[in-house]
Amino acid sequence: MANPIQFMQQVRTEVGKVVWPTRREVLLTTVMVFVLAALTATFFSLVDVGIRAALAAILGAF
Numbered sequence: 001m002a003n004p005i006q007f008m009q010q011v012r013t014e015v016g017k018v019v020w021p022t023r024r025e026v027l028l029t030t031v032m033v034f035v036l037a038a039l040t041a042t043f044f045s046l047v048d049v050g051i052r053a054a055l056a057a058i059l060g061a062f
Contacts, residue, residue: 002010021029
């Protein structure tokens, strides 16, 4: 186990190795998340409407 000063030096060294994303990369990945979330929401909404219509038709037959 390292003493606190060595620990902080090791933390600083490791943080220096981190590759931070550019503003453009962050913007593109954020837009992709929103687009894919919208597509997923649309897909599951259509599946829900289809299941609801099928159940209404089946239950309406009885």
